[in-house]
Amino acid sequence: MARVVVEVMPKPEILDPQGKAISSGLTRLGFDGFTDVRQGKRFELTVEGEVTDAVLTEVRDAAEKLLSNPVIENVVAVRAEEDPGTEAGAR
């Protein structure tokens, strides 16, 4: 089973209160040197069969229509992922 990963972030000009809260949290926990944090979304779509260009085009379309709100968010990445998403911290 192949996977396609879609990444969505709030547009730069949109306020991100969750990101601000995380930024304060980092400072409070003693993590210094970070000037800004933004929080977005990551989707993993499992595809029947292979990830062809047609599938990626379909996913890009779905990303604009369903996975993101184009008024406030950008789709920053749509890519095939060979290795299931468990490279670190997996059990």
Next chain:
Amino acid sequence: MARVVVEVMPKPEILDPQGKAISSGLTRLGFDGFTDVRQGKRFELTVEGEVTDAVLTEVRDAAEKLLSNPVIENVVAVRAEEDPGTEAGAR
């Protein structure tokens, strides 16, 4: 200003009702061929100066302590990003 991207996904054995809702939505909108959708989070941390190994180690630590809930989520990626996250759909 360099950025570090952290990606967090629900563990495979954890139910993901948001992902299920998106999966139904895709079918309803006529996007076929997707067997499963999972929704996770993507964080962009802006770093003062360069992204060194020490910074990445600090971010990995922060990812486990603040950005994810290790009981239900895996940190699937921590990586430096040269190009600010605007490759598609950016304005």
